[in-house]
Amino acid sequence: MKFGTKAVHAGVEPDPSTGAIMTPIYQTSTYVQESPAKHKGYAYARGANPTRNSLQKSLAALENGKYGICFSSGMGATDAVIKLLNPGDEVITSNDLYGGSYRMFKRVFEKYGIKFHFIDLTNAANINTVINAKTKLLWIETPTNPLMNIVDIEACVAIAKKNDVIVAVDNTFASPYLQNPLDLGADIVMHSVTKYLGGHSDVVMGALVLNDEKLYQELHFIMNSCGAVPGPQDSFLVLRGIKTLHLRMERHCINGRKIAEYLKSHPKIGKVYWPGFTDHPNHAIAKKQMRDFGGMLSFTLKDDSIEKATQLMESVELFALAESLGGVESLINHPASMTHASIPKEERLKSGLVDSLIRLSIGVEDAEDLLADLEQALNKV
Structure with missing residues (x-):
């Protein structure tokens, strides 16, 4: 089944009682049992809900996985993965990482005896410098x-598997439309469903998709025990959003390319971070493991000052200055003070995340209007 067909149909079946083509919102906290030993697979809504189950099936299909588990946020999904570990275990991750993940790893889980190594993963061989029996x-x-760096998933998986290490991939920026980490050997795929999967800036949710049944049972146990579950209304909204995922992502990619090329040629722009450029450090890997290059990009001004960057962000009219990404509307963001403010400045600067960096989430508006907005804003700085 092609991706667009999966997006429209996977996980969704007509309601058996009414024939409704959309999965109903099962707004209930509990379920009536025939007897203590007999029930229809549902007992309490924290453990399972029919609307959420349909969404989980849809997400699994989109990622070519067997099992999907939804959480109340992307951080809730990430939290569940780290809870697979024990005190004394170690984690290898990137030194260019979402600020919320960094904050959780350093400020929540390190105090429980889990050690995190933040390294440059753009060269998979760097893993060998820190990987060990723990x-x-x-x-x-x-x-x-x-910073839109590209990590070679297959190369990382090859090293991890030799050392019996679980590989989890945050696929939020790419979405399953562009990239399927399970097909490249990863064990777990994480999504901030809030972003491209929901797609309309009206839901906060996370998800994990995987193939291994034992790992699924462990993560499902954590989900049910710790309770970071989404409600049926949010599950319904994401099911609805997914039906246009392929259409939205196609437009995000088209617009993203136009904006990236425009910025790269603009005399006031310093550097543009977008993996679709042939001179991007890992462009060949992006081209191999992705189907297109997405609608996310970052850039700096030649006048690399926080004052000029702020002036630009305050001058745009169509782009909204806001956190998050992946919605139909275009957003402009200042990582150093917004999404990555929890990362110490010295650590940000080591990875290249300077104070003046600006991040764009390119929406599905008419590209000419977006270009005109950036042009008028750049004329003011």
Whole structure:
């Protein structure tokens, strides 16, 4: 089944009682049992809900996986993966990482005796410098947030598997439309469903997709025990959003390319971070493991000052200055003070995340209007 057909149909069946083509919102906390020993697979809504189950089936199909588990946020999904570990275990991850993940790893889980190595994963061989008998998890983001670095998933998996290490990939920036980490050997795929999968800036949700039944049972146990579950209304909204995922992503990619090329040629722009450029450090890997290059990009001004960057962000009219990404509307973001503010400045600067970096989430508006907005804003700086 092709991706667009999966997006429209996977996980969704007509309601058996009414024939409704959309999965109903099962707004209930509990379910009536025939007897203590007999029930229809549902007992309490924290453990399972029919609307959420349909969404989980849809997400699994989109990622070519067997099992999907939804959480109340992307961080809730990430939290569940780290809870697979024990005190003394070690994790290898990127030094260019979403600020919320960094904050969780450093400020929540390190105090429980889990050690995190933040390294440059753009060269998979760097893993060999820190991997050891205590390493239990390799956490990958690709493309990375916000510097758009590309990590070779297959190369990382090859090293991890030799050392019996679980590989989890945050696939939020790419979405399953562009990239399927399970097909490249990863064990777990994480999504901030809030972003491209929901697609309309009206839901906060996370998800994990995987193939291994034992690992699924462990993560499902954590989900049910710890309770970071989404409600049926949010599950319904994401099911609805997914039906246009392929159409939205196609437009995000088209617009993203136009904006990236425009910025790269603009005399006031310093550097543009977008993996679709042939001179991007890992462009060949992006081309191999992705189907297109997405609608996310970052850039700096030649006048590399926070004052000029702020002036630009305050001058745009169509782009909204806001956190998050992946919605139909275009957003402009200042990582150093917004999405990555929890990362110490010295650590940000080591990875190249300077104070003046600006991140764009390119929406599905008419590209000419977006270009005109950027042009008028750049004329003011």
